[in-house]
Amino acid sequence: MLETTRFLLRKLASDRTAALGALIITLLVVVAIAAPVLSTHPGDVTEFHPPERLLPPSGDHFFGTDRMGADVYSRLLFGARITIAIAVIAIGASVLVGIPVGLVAGYYRNWVSDALMRISDIFLAVPQIVLAIAIAQTLGPSIENVILALSATYWPFWARLVYAETRSALNDTYVEASIALGASPWRVMILHVLPNISSSVIVRTTIGMGGTILTAAVLGFLGLGPPAPSPEWGRTIAESREFLPEAWWYATAPGLAIFLVVMGFNLLGDGLRDILDPRTRRSGDG
Amino acid sequence: MTGAAPRGRAGTLQPGLEMRALVLTVNRLVWFVPTLLGLLVITFTISHIIPADPIAFIAGDNATAEQIAALKAKFGVDKPVPVQLWNYILGVAQGDFGISLYTQRPIAEDLIARLPATLELAFVAVILSGVIGIPLGVLAAVRRNSWLDHALRVFTVSGLAIAAFWFAILLQLLFAMKLGWTPLQGRVDGWGPDPVTGFYIVDSVLAGDLETLADVIGHMVLPAVTLSFPAMATIMRFTRAGVLDAINSNYVDYQLAMGVPRRVVVWRYVLRNALIGTVTQVGLVFGNLIANAVVVEAVFDWPGLGLYAVNSILQSDYNGIMGFTLIMGTVFIIVNLLVDISHGLIDPRETG
Amino acid sequence: MDDLLAVTGLTVGFATESGLARVLDQVDFRIGRGEIVGLVGESGCGKTTLARAILGVLPANSARISAGSIEFDGRDLLQEDPDALATDIRGRAITFVPQDPFSSFNPVFTIGRQIEELMKWKSPDAEPGSGPRRYARARRSSDLERVLELLRIVQLPDPEALLRKYPHEVSGGQRQRLMIAMALLPEPKLIIADEPTTALDVTIQAQILKLLRRLAAERGVSVLFTTHDLGTAYEICDRMTVMYAGQDVESAPSDSFFTEPRHIYTVRLLQSLPSRDHGIRGIPGQVPDLTAPPPGCRFHPRCDAASALCRQTRPDPSDVGAGHVARCWHPAQGEGTP
Numbered sequence: 001m002l003e004t005t006r007f008l009l010r011k012l013a014s015d016r017t018a019a020l021g022a023l024i025i026t027l028l029v030v031v032a033i034a035a036p037v038l039s040t041h042p043g044d045v046t047e048f049h050p051p052e053r054l055l056p057p058s059g060d061h062f063f064g065t066d067r068m069g070a071d072v073y074s075r076l077l078f079g080a081r082i083t084i085a086i087a088v089i090a091i092g093a094s095v096l097v098g099i100p101v102g103l104v105a106g107y108y109r110n111w112v113s114d115a116l117m118r119i120s121d122i123f124l125a126v127p128q129i130v131l132a133i134a135i136a137q138t139l140g141p142s143i144e145n146v147i148l149a150l151s152a153t154y155w156p157f158w159a160r161l162v163y164a165e166t167r168s169a170l171n172d173t174y175v176e177a178s179i180a181l182g183a184s185p186w187r188v189m190i191l192h193v194l195p196n197i198s199s200s201v202i203v204r205t206t207i208g209m210g211g212t213i214l215t216a217a218v219l220g221f222l223g224l225g226p227p228a229p230s231p232e233w234g235r236t237i238a239e240s241r242e243f244l245p246e247a248w249w250y251a252t253a254p255g256l257a258i259f260l261v262v263m264g265f266n267l268l269g270d271g272l273r274d275i276l277d278p279r280t281r282r283s284g285d286g
Numbered sequence: 287m288t289g290a291a292p293r294g295r296a297g298t299l300q301p302g303l304e305m306r307a308l309v310l311t312v313n314r315l316v317w318f319v320p321t322l323l324g325l326l327v328i329t330f331t332i333s334h335i336i337p338a339d340p341i342a343f344i345a346g347d348n349a350t351a352e353q354i355a356a357l358k359a360k361f362g363v364d365k366p367v368p369v370q371l372w373n374y375i376l377g378v379a380q381g382d383f384g385i386s387l388y389t390q391r392p393i394a395e396d397l398i399a400r401l402p403a404t405l406e407l408a409f410v411a412v413i414l415s416g417v418i419g420i421p422l423g424v425l426a427a428v429r430r431n432s433w434l435d436h437a438l439r440v441f442t443v444s445g446l447a448i449a450a451f452w453f454a455i456l457l458q459l460l461f462a463m464k465l466g467w468t469p470l471q472g473r474v475d476g477w478g479p480d481p482v483t484g485f486y487i488v489d490s491v492l493a494g495d496l497e498t499l500a501d502v503i504g505h506m507v508l509p510a511v512t513l514s515f516p517a518m519a520t521i522m523r524f525t526r527a528g529v530l531d532a533i534n535s536n537y538v539d540y541q542l543a544m545g546v547p548r549r550v551v552v553w554r555y556v557l558r559n560a561l562i563g564t565v566t567q568v569g570l571v572f573g574n575l576i577a578n579a580v581v582v583e584a585v586f587d588w589p590g591l592g593l594y595a596v597n598s599i600l601q602s603d604y605n606g607i608m609g610f611t612l613i614m615g616t617v618f619i620i621v622n623l624l625v626d627i628s629h630g631l632i633d634p635r636e637t638g
Numbered sequence: 639m640d641d642l643l644a645v646t647g648l649t650v651g652f653a654t655e656s657g658l659a660r661v662l663d664q665v666d667f668r669i670g671r672g673e674i675v676g677l678v679g680e681s682g683c684g685k686t687t688l689a690r691a692i693l694g695v696l697p698a699n700s701a702r703i704s705a706g707s708i709e710f711d712g713r714d715l716l717q718e719d720p721d722a723l724a725t726d727i728r729g730r731a732i733t734f735v736p737q738d739p740f741s742s743f744n745p746v747f748t749i750g751r752q753i754e755e756l757m758k759w760k761s762p763d764a765e766p767g768s769g770p771r772r773y774a775r776a777r778r779s780s781d782l783e784r785v786l787e788l789l790r791i792v793q794l795p796d797p798e799a800l801l802r803k804y805p806h807e808v809s810g811g812q813r814q815r816l817m818i819a820m821a822l823l824p825e826p827k828l829i830i831a832d833e834p835t836t837a838l839d840v841t842i843q844a845q846i847l848k849l850l851r852r853l854a855a856e857r858g859v860s861v862l863f864t865t866h867d868l869g870t871a872y873e874i875c876d877r878m879t880v881m882y883a884g885q886d887v888e889s890a891p892s893d894s895f896f897t898e899p900r901h902i903y904t905v906r907l908l909q910s911l912p913s914r915d916h917g918i919r920g921i922p923g924q925v926p927d928l929t930a931p932p933p934g935c936r937f938h939p940r941c942d943a944a945s946a947l948c949r950q951t952r953p954d955p956s957d958v959g960a961g962h963v964a965r966c967w968h969p970a971q972g973e974g975t976p
Binding site (some may be wrong): 168210241255 | 450596
């Protein structure tokens with residue numbers, strides 16, 4: 001395990017773009033954890049200074065101030081916590097639901113597995129964000145509901161992937177052999193199939209993080225995310241619109257943050273795919 | 287690949303294309319209704335997870351018990367949930383999506399009226415992405431590792447990472463607010479052309495009204511560019527990968543070894559193979575595009591389905607949201623159906 | 639003898655991650671008119687590189703030709719304009735039968751369409767020099783006649799129907815017959831067949847090879863046939879050239895090749911064929927790393943007859959019999975035993 005990790009890290013370091021992606025994500029995590037230390041006005045998520053509203057970027061306010069006179073830079077750092085929390089929990093839940101569903105549906109060939117796959121196909125038949133909007137709208141704006149809406153609509157992606165990979169893994173000789181030797185279904189799934197498909201799941205999950213962050217930002221932008229005065233990035237951009245074009249910094253900074261973070265996950269995901277999954281190697285890295 | 291493809295009549299060079307398309311279409315159509323039904327059940331369930339009381343909200347604080355009962359009857363929420371679901375399914379089957387809790391107008395009418403605006407925007411964006419994205423993807427592959435390839439790679443990576451609504455705002459900020467080159471919002475100044483197709487570009491051409499056409503195109507530029515950026519990035523990426531795969535294939539090697547000129551091989555042979563991969567992605571691209579349309583329409587105040595959805599969200603109009611979800615699902619399923627069929631047509635190995 | 643093709647001192651290197659691989663080292667090779675020559679050796683000995691160098695389709699960004707000449711029918715191909723090579727040598731005077739008939743057809747076009755495209759550029763009636771602006775109707779129909787006739791000659795059933803099929807709809811053997819037909823259609827002087835039967839069943843292999851031999855002989859076309867299989871080479875070749883680790887070591891008429899091998903490597907190679915007497919016997923040692931090949935004769939680290947001379951200098955070709963050339967300082971004398 002340690003060997004594998006070390007191998008992975010070495011490979012990643014040698015792929016410049018993947019390394020850049022990893023760097024951006026590390027930075028995001030550091031920023032989120034150390035937000036109170038790194039921010040110049042740590043109280044500004046909750047404290048407002050109306051006389052200082054809409055100030056342009058300066059030495060005191062790196063990215064200016066917002067409509068409440070709060071420091072945009074500091075709020076950005078705290079917003080990173082929300083982004084990470086949403087992405088990690090939502091993706092985690094989707095993976096935890098999607099993998100067992102995909103495994104079971106892929107391993108057994110009966111009506112249960114057909115039903116499971118048909119249900120995930122229905123979810124996949126609509127753009128994911130459309131369903132997420134519907135769910136988030138019903139549940140009401142909050143960070144928990146965003147997570148719920150995202151997990152409820154994301155799990156089928158993993159179910160589909162794991163299903164397809166399981167079906168093909170079952171054709172591998174050694175899996176066939178262990179079934180023939182009488183290994184129990186769970187033993188086969190967990191000891192043989194799961195390790196076999198972990199590469200594609202890891203790759204899909206990494207790229208899925210980027211997608212989730214984008215979707216979460218859309219929900220925030222539509223007012224379905226955590227309510228004001230949350231420093232969530234999507235909401236901040238929505239708030240900034242009525243102060244354009246004068247307060248350009250207000251809209252620009254959070255969008256740039258989303259852009260960087262999503263790009264980080266995408267680059268890392270592409271890099272991981274090259275390393276872990278040579279079959280689907282991008283022949284060039286468009 | 288399963289067995290031999292159906293053969294065509296003697297004398298035609300295209301063996302059984304019509305036949306294959308038919309088989310594929312029927313195959314997919316069979317799943318169309320159950321998928322839509324499932325979608326309907328899911329959306330209905332979603333909007334009834336929480337026993338919210340929108341009627342009390344509409345009726346206001348001073349409503350009498352009779353007034354509330356009357357409203358409940360009007361919206362059909364006085365019956366048990368399974369009955370409501372059944373009624374809803376029956377209604378949808380007849381093209382009735384219920385009544386908007388906010389505007390109190392039939393949702394189906396509102397949605398149909400707004401569909402052309404969204405479709406026009408989506409089509410323009412898809413065409414733009416394809417027309418620019420495919421040739422650039424080929425160029426990037428042919429000149430692999432050149433400065434052009436690297437520049438295009440930065441472009442695709444950005445396109446896939448950018449939040450559409452933020453990009454829309456940036457474009458607005460620069461081109462509409464600062465430079466004043468384009469209108470800030472909306473679909474047209476004034477009433478727009480006489481509705482024939484509902485597509486303003488087509489309608490103003492039909493009416494021979496060049497002034498309106500210019501105005502319509504002016505309004506279209508920013509939203510279309512916003513929507514096509516990520517789509518173009520995806521198309522370019524898959525075209526590039528497809529072309530590279532094809533260029534490194536044995537059949538291209540054979541053609542070159544037989545002295546067929548390189549440009550002929552690339553533009554006539556390789557492109558077709560590469561496009562198979564690209565076409566499969568069009569469904570995905572279109573899905574993302576429609577999803578982005580929701581927010582992009584909100585930013586540009588574009589009177590389509592997305593704006594309708596945003597307004598429904600703001601008004602807590604769950605009937606409206608349900609209708610929006612269903613119609614988006616239908617459009618998306620149809621697009622994927624078309625993608626599957628065209629995939630079957632250009633790839634002879636695909637036999638359905 | 640009147641040579642159609644004479645490769646002299648050809649040296650080719652490939653840029654690899656671990657340095658320059660010296661894939662061909664001063665290779666001499668020739669083919670007479672109407673002669674069928676087998677180029678044999680283990681995988682990685684450079685036979686495919688030599689074939690591709692003659693065709694002029696070495697990978698442009700990694701391969702480098704540093705010395706030598708390739709003379710074909712009175713022209714030095716290495717000095718010619720690349721465009722001229724593509725229009726009137728490649729696919730016209732020299733055609734190609736690929737190793738894998740499965741993947742050498744474009745899967746999304748009908749076979750007819752692909753042959754038509756080839757004929758548009760490479761038909762014997764096509765004007766030499768510039769490529770076609772358009773495909774004239776008259777030539778198109780005369781070309782179609784030619785195609786159908788040849789498909790019958792290579793014993794493909796129902797050629798008209800075949801042309802309307804997609805590559806995945808026909809069998810591997812049929813595909814390779816098509817490839818041979820396509821190689822003959824431009825009426826070339828030389829066909830380069832790069833392991834044309836390795837991807838096929840053994841039973842079909844023999845049929846395809848006999849067909850190739852018969853048609854080439856009938857039309858007086860020379861064939862360069864690369865293979866690692868000595869048995870098939872013996873069946874169809876007039877003469878054999880053996881390569882080892884990027885060097886040509888011996889060239890002889892097929893009969894004397896098998897009965898009187900002179901280079902020690904050839905001797906060992908023949909001994910390594912499975913036989914009733916001794917079963918399978920390998921050659922001790924390993925094929926050298928081409929990024930750091932041994933000096934002199936590259937076989938010397940594995941050769942029990944090697945001397946100091948072998949380690950320093952590679953011998954020039956010397957005549958050791960009628961039409962029999964070996965590049966060995968200590969050629970074997972007797973019947974297969976040195």
